[in-house]
Amino acid sequence: MTVLPEEGFSLAAEFPDATREQWQRLVEGVLRKAGTEATGTAAEDALSTTLQDGLSTRPLYTADDAAPDPGLPGFPPFVRGGRPEGTAVAGWDVRQLHAEPDPRRANEAVLADLENGVTSLWLTVGPAGLPVDGLATALDGVYLDLAPVVLDAGADAEAAGEALLRVYEERGVRPGTVPGNLGADPLGTLARTGTAGSGTALAVRCAREFPGLRALVVDALPYHEAGASTAQELGCALATGVAYLRELTAVGLDVDEACGQLEFRLSATADQFLTIAALRAARRLWSRVAEVCGASPAARAQRQHAVTSPVMMTRRDPWVNMLRTTVACLGAGVGGADAVTVLPFDSALGLPDAFARRIARNTSSILLEESHLARVVDPAGGSWYVERLTDDLAHAAWAWFQEIERAGGQEAALRSGMVGERLAATWADRSRRLATRREPVTGVSEFPHLEERPVERRPAPAPPSGGLPRVRRDEAFEALRARSDAHAAATGARPRVFLAALGPAAAHTARAGFAANLFRAGGVEPVHDPVTVDADTAADAFRRSGAAVACLCSSDALYAEQAEDVVRALKSAGATRVFLAGRPGDRRDAWQRAGVDAFVSAGGDAVALLSSVLDHLGVA
Numbered sequence: 001m002t003v004l005p006e007e008g009f010s011l012a013a014e015f016p017d018a019t020r021e022q023w024q025r026l027v028e029g030v031l032r033k034a035g036t037e038a039t040g041t042a043a044e045d046a047l048s049t050t051l052q053d054g055l056s057t058r059p060l061y062t063a064d065d066a067a068p069d070p071g072l073p074g075f076p077p078f079v080r081g082g083r084p085e086g087t088a089v090a091g092w093d094v095r096q097l098h099a100e101p102d103p104r105r106a107n108e109a110v111l112a113d114l115e116n117g118v119t120s121l122w123l124t125v126g127p128a129g130l131p132v133d134g135l136a137t138a139l140d141g142v143y144l145d146l147a148p149v150v151l152d153a154g155a156d157a158e159a160a161g162e163a164l165l166r167v168y169e170e171r172g173v174r175p176g177t178v179p180g181n182l183g184a185d186p187l188g189t190l191a192r193t194g195t196a197g198s199g200t201a202l203a204v205r206c207a208r209e210f211p212g213l214r215a216l217v218v219d220a221l222p223y224h225e226a227g228a229s230t231a232q233e234l235g236c237a238l239a240t241g242v243a244y245l246r247e248l249t250a251v252g253l254d255v256d257e258a259c260g261q262l263e264f265r266l267s268a269t270a271d272q273f274l275t276i277a278a279l280r281a282a283r284r285l286w287s288r289v290a291e292v293c294g295a296s297p298a299a300r301a302q303r304q305h306a307v308t309s310p311v312m313m314t315r316r317d318p319w320v321n322m323l324r325t326t327v328a329c330l331g332a333g334v335g336g337a338d339a340v341t342v343l344p345f346d347s348a349l350g351l352p353d354a355f356a357r358r359i360a361r362n363t364s365s366i367l368l369e370e371s372h373l374a375r376v377v378d379p380a381g382g383s384w385y386v387e388r389l390t391d392d393l394a395h396a397a398w399a400w401f402q403e404i405e406r407a408g409g410q411e412a413a414l415r416s417g418m419v420g421e422r423l424a425a426t427w428a429d430r431s432r433r434l435a436t437r438r439e440p441v442t443g444v445s446e447f448p449h450l451e452e453r454p455v456e457r458r459p460a461p462a463p464p465s466g467g468l469p470r471v472r473r474d475e476a477f478e479a480l481r482a483r484s485d486a487h488a489a490a491t492g493a494r495p496r497v498f499l500a501a502l503g504p505a506a507a508h509t510a511r512a513g514f515a516a517n518l519f520r521a522g523g524v525e526p527v528h529d530p531v532t533v534d535a536d537t538a539a540d541a542f543r544r545s546g547a548a549v550a551c552l553c554s555s556d557a558l559y560a561e562q563a564e565d566v567v568r569a570l571k572s573a574g575a576t577r578v579f580l581a582g583r584p585g586d587r588r589d590a591w592q593r594a595g596v597d598a599f600v601s602a603g604g605d606a607v608a609l610l611s612s613v614l615d616h617l618g619v620a
Contacts, residue, residue, distance in 0.1 A: 027043040044059060051274070052231070052429075053229050053232070055389075055392050065385075067387040068391060073086055073381075077287040077288065077300075078302065079280045079281075079390065080336070081283075082302060082304070082338065084377075086378060087336070091364075092337055093338060094117060094119045094339075095340065096121060097341050098110060098113075098122065098123050098124065099123075099130070099351065101461050103131070103135075103138045106123075106130055106138040110139070112354065113357060114147055117364070120147060120149070123151055124152045125156060125160040125183075126154055126156035128462065128463050129152075129461060133163070135160065136166075136170075144171060144178070145174075145177055145178060146178070147178070149180045150263075151182055151183035153183055154185075154188075154197060154464050155464075157184035157186075157189070157197055158184070158199065160182070160183070161183070161202045164180075165210075174210075178213075179303075180213055180214070181213070182199075182202050182213070182215045182216075184203070184216050184217070185218065186200075187414065188217070188219040188221075188222055189464075190414055191414055191419075191467050192467045192468065193464045194467040195466070199215055199216055202215040202216075203248055204248075204252065204253065207261055211260075214262065216261050216262050217262075217263050218240045218241045218262055219265040220233045220266050221307060222467070223237075223419070224266075224267040225471065226420070226423045227423050228427075229426050230278050232400055233267065234400075234401075235398070235399075235400030236419065238282075238285050238286065238289060238397065238398075238401045239404040241286060242289060243410050243411060244258070245289075245293055256296055256299040259299045263305055264304050264305065265304075265305045266282060266305070267306070267307060267308075267309045267310075268308050268309060268328040268329065268332035269311075270323075272330055273385065273386060273389060275306075275332060275335055277390040279336055280335060280390045281390050281393040281394040282302060282304065283301070283304070284394050285397060286302040303338050304336070304339070305339040305340075306332035306339070306340050306341070308324070308341065309324075309328060310343060310470075310472075313345075313472070314441060314444050315348050315349055316444050316448065316452070316478065317443025318345050318346050318348065319443075321343075325363060326363050326367075329342050329363050329364060333373050334380050336378060342363045342364060344356035344357050344360045350458050350460045404418075404419070414467075427471055431476065435605050435607035436603055441474055444473075450525060476607045480521070480523055480614065481523045483619050484619065486619075486620065487619045494525040495523070495524050495525065495617045495619050496546060496547035496548070496549075497547055497549050497579075498549070498551070498575070499529075499551050500538045500553065502534075503558045507558055508554045508558075511554065511582060514553075514600075515551045515579075515600060516528070519610070521606060522606070522609075523610075527547055534565075535565040535566045535569035539569040539570060539572065539573035542574070548574070549579070549616065551578070552566060556585075559582065559591075563580065563596075564590065564591065564594035565594075567591065570595070579597065580596045580598075580600070581599075581600050584596075
């Protein structure tokens with residue numbers, strides 16, 4: 001029997017250390033087979049992913065890529081979490097959002113959530129949700145000393161906060177015993193509506209009379225929903241937090257008390273590593289600001305509420321939203337958020353039903369109770385990739401924060417239009433990626449299902465408006481699908497495109513599948529005749545299809561032999577426009593002379609193409 005030494009044993013002891021250069025040579029060989037010539041670091045660059053904010057992620061990270069020391073969990077700069085134990089003791093706070101305007105319905109939903117895993121409530125109050133005078137009814141039967149309540153009342157923040165304090169008083173609850181938040185966010189209200197709100201008086205009262213109860217939220221969702229990049233979202237949140245510190249200390253609170261009045265609300269997206277890095281970077285940034293302001297080490301920890309991104313939620317095939325929110329929730333939990341809200345999968349369609357709320361709360365329950373995700377403190381810590389991404393993101397966010405401060409602070413930057421203009425430019429750039437499907441949206445721009453049954457929900461109250469816009473990833477394709485739906489309702493059929501798939505299946509399947517997927521994304525129904533083999537059969541099949549436009553799908557070899565004849569035949573058969581799936585190369589002029597109107601290929605502007613098709617077909 002072999003006895004292993006107690007110390008110094010390595011499972012890889014018999015293998016020589018691999019070098020980065022060896023890995024690069026292997027990558028070079030793979031790229032060469034794919035038709036790309038690149039050597040050394042250029043080979044790595046070819047596999048890198050470009051992110052917003054000038055950042056990129058590389059295919060390989062080593063100890064050479066290590067970032068600055070993130071410290072220990074629960075200690076400045078709090079990169080690894082605001083508490084030494086992280087979420088390992090009780091998990092994160094499972095916070096459910098309710099915007100039901102009927103107080104009795106809201107009460108039923110609230111009680112059902114609290115009985116089935118939700119640990120705190122987030123209530124939209126005011127015109128966009130529950131009436132202020134319905135707050136007591138909505139909270140009837142809720143153990144307010146156990147379930148924290150967070151309000152989101154916008155311009156009605158003071159009235160809603162006072163109403164909640166009255167409910168606490170009437171029921172004999174000392175509100176400082178639970179970590180709730182009255183939800184005032186003056187600059188967030190300005191960003192949403194164009195008019196600043198208030199909340200300083202509430203914060204002073206909470207600090208003096210109800211220690212432990214917070215009054216202010218630094219809500220970064222208005223910027224995220226206006227198209228901000230991750231660094232822009234963090235920079236806006238940081239600038240808002242600094243503005244609140246200035247205001248609170250000016251009215252008599254010390255820095256520690258002012259920090260204790262703030263909770264930061266940040267988005268969590270389906271890019272789990274970016275979400276993890278964003279939450280870690282946000283804590284580091286705020287710790288630095290609080291340190292410079294003179295806060296004690298314990299007061300520098302940022303309390304975070306992560307919300308799954310409204311921007312990523314789709315109205316078509318909304319069931320896929322369950323997958324998006326699960327990944328986002330995982331990222332928020334691993335990133336160390338104190339509270340996590342999973343938006344119901346149908347939240348983009350109206351008021352969520354009981355099933356959607358159940359799935360939302362169970363997403364956290366499964367990750368906490370079955371996957372045991374919270375039993376490890378900072379599970380992403382030590383990953384060279386995550387640590388480097390956290391550091392890069394922190395620097396990018398800090399640069400944007402400094403730009404806002406040079407412009408006079410968050411309020412001045414909002415009122416001058418600087419924030420809106422910069423966010424609009426960022427969204428325009430992202431919109432191009434969405435339009436070209438370089439950022440695909442499953443169920444919308446990729447793998448759309450035209451025959452899906454629409455999911456109907458009760459209309460939700462209109463959200464506040466007048467400030468920054470609200471954007472969604474699906475908006476361009478949703479507009480195309482809506483046109484198709486209206487056309488189908490008016491005429492009994494959707495607009496159609498005939499796919500002239502030439503040759504055997506091996507020759508046409510890939511491009512026919514690509515074209516069908518593309519046209520469906522715009523609500524155009526593809527019609528495919530599998531026996532199309534030459535110009536005559538293509539023309540006959542086109543006449544039977546009932547379509548007005550056609551798309552040629554085959555291999556380059558068959559295109560060279562038959563494309564010109566088939567295109568002429570389709571035009572003679574009545575095709576008003578003919579597309580060709582693939583890149584034209586040096587045959588563009590010849591095919592265009594034969595009658596090809598446009599070429600469709602990966603990376604093209606799908607929104608522009610599909611919009612032109614609908615215009616051509618008379619779809620209003």
